[in-house]
Amino acid sequence: MKLAIELVDVGKTFQGQNQRDFRAIDQLNLQIRDGEFFSLLGPSGCGKTTILRMIAGFESPTVGEVFIHGEAMGDRPPFHRPVNTVFQNYALFPHLTVAQNVAFGLEMEGVPQTHIRSRVGDALALVKLNGLENRHPRQLSGGQQQRVALARALVKQPEVLLFDEPLGALDLKLRKAMQLELKAMQQQVGITFVYVTHDQEEALTMSDRIAVLSEGKVLQVGTPTEIYEEPSCRFVADFIGESNFLIGQVIEQANGGLVVLVDGELTLSVPYEPELPVGKVVTLVIRPEKVTIHPQTHSDPLALQGTIRDVVYLGTDTRFVVQLTSKSTLIIRRQNLHPGKLDTFTVGEAVKIRVAPNSMRVLPEGSLGPEAASGVLHLP
C-alpha cells in the first residue's frame, strides 16, 4: 500500500505566555494512504488543524517527522511542498478576480500564460463556476467563494489536497450538497484528500477512513463503519453519533461471552472474546437505533422490562427515553416507517425492550476516554 502521508512520532509544543508550554500534539503516528479521503475528526482544540498545518508546512513539528510520498519534509517551506490547502475562511485574494485567484498558483510555478488560461478554465468548470471569471470574491456568495478556493487549490494538481473545515461557514443545506460533491470530485480527480472537521456526520458521509482525535492524541483510526460500530473507547462512542452507556461488572465469562450485572440489578449477556476477570468494571455501549421497543404483551424471553419516561417525535424517527434500572435510562430511536401501523407508547407506560446481544459493545473501563457529559448516565 502506497502511503501519501506519514507522520512518525510527531509532537508539537507551542510556547505559551509565562513560560507555560502547550503541548498540542503528542507522539502522533498516522498513515494516510494514496488516493483516499481521510478525515481528521475531533472537537475544537484537539490539534487537528495543527496536524494539517504541519503537513502543509505552516508549522514544523517540535519532534518527529512528516513524510509526503515517502519524502521527509523537515523544515521545507509551504511553497516547496506538493500539497495545497483549502482554508477555513477561504483566504481568497480580495484584490484579484476569480480567474486571477485561480491562476495565481500557476503563475508562481511559471506555467506559460496560454496553459494557465486553459487550466483555469478547466478548474472553474470542475467546480461549476464558469461565467464568473471576472467577479471579485466579495461579489460572490459563501458557497461560490468556497468553490473558488477549491478551484484555486485543485488547479495546481497537487498530490495531496488539505481541507481545513472548508464547509464550516456554509448553511446546512448547502453544506450537505457540497459534502456529496466533494466526495464525488475526490473520486473523479483521484488525489488524496485530508479533511479536518469537527462535524462527525460530515466525516462519516465523505471519508474512506477517519482518525478520531482528542487532546492531541489519535484515539482510533478506521473506516466510518468501524468507527461507528466498533468504537475503541467511550470518547469515540460518545463523539460519533449518539450512544447509551451502561456501567456494569463482569460476574461470569463463558462460551465467548460475558454476563454483566448492570447497576447491581440487571444481568445482560454479551459476546466478548478477550479474557476479563470477574468483578471487572465494564462499559456497555448501545446505539439508540439498535434497540427495539415493544408493548407489554410482547412474548420474547430475552426482552427487558422498562418504563417510558419521554417520547419525542422528530420527523424521520421517534426518540424514546426508557427507564431500564433505578439508575440508568436508555435512549431508543425508532424510524417512523409506517406511522399508521406502529405501536404508540405514552409516558409512564411499562414496555418491553429488545437489545440484540451482538449490537452491544463492551469497553473494559480502562479504555474510558475523557469524561464526556451524557445525560443518560447516573453513576453513584
Add this chain to the structure above:
Amino acid sequence: MFNRIQTHLATATNRRRLNLAVLVIPATVWLFFFFVLPLFMVLLYSVLERGTYGGVEWQFTLSNYERLFNPIYWGVLGRSLWLALFTTVACLLVGYPLAFFIASRPPQWRNTLLLLVIIPFWTNFLVRIYAWIIILRQEGVINVLLSSLHLINQPLDLLFNSFAVTVGLVYGYLPFMILPLYATLERFDFALLDAAQDLGANDLKTFVRIVLPLTLRGIVAGSLLVFIPAVGEFITPDILGGAKTLMMGNLVQNQFLGARHWPFGSVLSIVMIVIVLIPILIYFRVADEKLKAN
C-alpha cells in the same frame, strides 16, 4: 389622521435636515474665515504691487510671477521637493516594516506598541528638534562617542546641512507614516500570507503580489501625510539646516517677515499649493478609477 401622519413625517424630515446642518455649520464657518478667505487674499496679493513697509499697493501687476524665472528660486524649490521626497521614501522604508510588525502582534500588544510610536508627540516639536542639535553638533553625542572609540580623528560635519534637515524631517514625520500604514495593515487578513505561500509564492512574491497591492492605500495616505507638510517645512530647516539649506517654507517666511515683500511671498505660497495639489489629484484619480473598476 392621514394629515397628522404627514405632518409628523414632515417634521421628522425637517429635524433630520436641521441635525445635518448643525453638524456642518461649525466646520463651514471655520473653513470660510480661516481657509477660503485667506486663500483668496493670497491670490489677490500675488497680483498687486508691494507696499514699502509690508502690505500691498492696490495696483495690478504680473511682475511678482516673473520673478519666479530667477534660477535661485528653482534651486530652493528643487531642494524642497528633493528633501520632501527623500523624507517620504525614508519614512516609508522605516515605517512599513514597523507598522507590519505591530499589526502582526497579538491584539493586546498592539495598542502599547502604537503608544510608543505616539509618545514623542507629547513633547514640544521645537524641543525635540533642538535635541537633535545636541546629538549632531561637533561636540555632540555622536561625535564624542565616535572619537572616544577612535573611529574618527576629526569631528564629522553632521549639523547645518541637508543631512541634518533630512534626519530632522524623517524623525518628525515618521508617526504620520506609521499610523495610516498601521490602520491598513491592521485590517489585513494574515491568512492570505498562508494562502500565497501554499500556492507556491515565496516571501518576496507574496509581498509584491499580495501584501503590497492590499496595503497600497495606506502607503499613499502615509506618503501624502509626510510629503505635503515636509515640502512646506520651515522650522526644521531653520534650526538644523543653517543658512545654506533653505526650503520653500523659509523663503515664504523671509518674504513676509524679512523682506516685507507680501506679494512675492504670496506667489511662492501659491507655487507650493500647486505642488502639493498635484500628488493629491493623482491620488484621487487613481482611487476613483479603482472604485469604478470594482
